[in-house]
């Protein structure tokens with residue numbers, strides 16, 4: 116490859132970090148632009164495979180986004196090295212093969228252009244370096260990944276696993292990027308994409324990081340027929356800078372990436388880069404989620420790490436409507452007791468439901484509000500349909516039924532009101548991948564159909580949202596896209 120070729124990666128969260136890591140490993144020169152300036156502090160004490168103390172920084176709510184649709188919508192961002200991985204829980208679940216295809220039961224627009232087998236080697240590559248704690252066995256609707264630290268369900272939950280099995284579901288231990296069994300670090304999470312991926316890259320002559328560099332626009336060159344530079348605001352000097360690029364990886368998170376592409380207007384793309392078919396920003400989706408607790412008639416072993424009950428089988432569920440249940444304890448005392456086989460009757464649950472992405476939920480430029488740089492602010496318009504809310508509500512009772520069938524009646528306790536958009540910070544779909552540009556902004560390699568030297572590598576690219584936490588799939592897609600880009604650049 117010619118020495119003047121470089122890829123500009125925008126964002127150092129899990130998506131940008133995974134892409135940069137792959138490019139540098141393949142000998143490609145990378146400059147990463149990161150809007151944030153310093154790593155937020157936190158504290159994590161992990162002993163004997165349990166997190167005894169964890170203080171993670173709060174995800175900030177970006178007031179600059181304009182919210183319409185459900186007025187309770189929240190838009191968490193972390194403009195900092197490592198992005199939201201400074202705050203995340205670290206649940207790393209693979210999608211199942213059907214998660215990429217089942218939307219076809221509704222319409223071809225819901226079929227991903229990638230399959231599980233396309234992604235499987237990239238899942239494993241990421242799992243190997245993030246260090247997953249979990250079970251090594253597949254369960255229905257959840258393939259096991261590569262596990263570094265084995266964890267198993269306590270024996271006295273095996274009857275619940277059997278009862279779940281009768282519904283075609285699996286009960287397993289929650290796969291987490293929890294890191295080594297013992298650690299004391301000044302950050303809030305065991306895996307942070309800056310400390311674990313980006314910082315080690317700084318030793319490579321192929322890698323450069325510019326912090327305080329907030330990307331404003333991608334610059335389209337009509338003469339070259341491609342994007343050839345990124346315009347950014349340098350927070351240290353206040354100047355507007357330009358950096359040349361052979362290719363650009365956009366990884367600002369699903370709202371930030373949509374905003375950057377929308378703001379990248381030119382005479383060839385007056386409505387934003389990648390928006391020739393009006394799809395950019397549409398199909399915004401999120402995970403309706405709910406927190407509650409239940410009380411069992413008889414105590415069972417404390418779950419730490421949590422247990423994960425997989426969704427109902429695809430053929431017995433309406434298309435694209437599913438729920439998963441994660442249950443365990445949030446109490447430090449219980450975590451300590453769990454190490455010694457302690458039992459309890461009270462259990463906390465997080466349920467994650469799905470949305471059916473439509474053009475009615477979107478992230479588009481506001482006609483009336485500007486951001487701090489004078490560019491259109493982003494309007495985030497999202498709400499859950501009645502069916503999406505009901506799907507989550509019905510799922511409460513399903514878990515109670517499974518417990519009762521396992522011989523331990525339980526009653527639902529307090530329900531925390533979190534059933535409104537954004538509370539789980541799992542937005543996606545704003546630059547969705549689809550083989551047909553009518554239905555997608557990006558192709559199967561995360562390349563913008565209109566501008567193939569621009570790759571959108573965060574959950575913007577999700578065609579649909581499974582009921583599983585998104586970040587592992589984001590990182591696997593980013594790794595796969597970067598590997599293809601490196602291959603193409605080497606041949607150019």
Ligand SMILES: Cc1cc2nc3c(=O)[nH]c(=O)nc-3n(C[C@H](O)[C@H](O)[C@H](O)COP(=O)(O)OP(=O)(O)OC[C@H]3O[C@@H](n4cnc5c(N)ncnc54)[C@H](O)[C@@H]3O)c2cc1C
Pocket residue numbers: 125126127128129130131148149150151174191192193194195196197198199200202203204205206207328329330331366367368369371375539540541572573574584585586587589
């Ligand atoms: C409390 C909490 C718990 C979570 N738990 C889980 C979990 O258990 N499992 C899971 O899968 N997911 C979880 N998530 C979600 C997860 O954190 C995100 O899916 C993940 O961080 C997304 O990675 P990303 O790289 O796409 O975006 P981000 O992490 O948001 O990173 C985006 C990066 O881009 C930078 N940036 C943004 N705009 C610009 C710009 N214009 N120019 C330059 N840089 C820019 C930001 O500073 C940031 O570094 C959780 C989130 C929260 C808040």
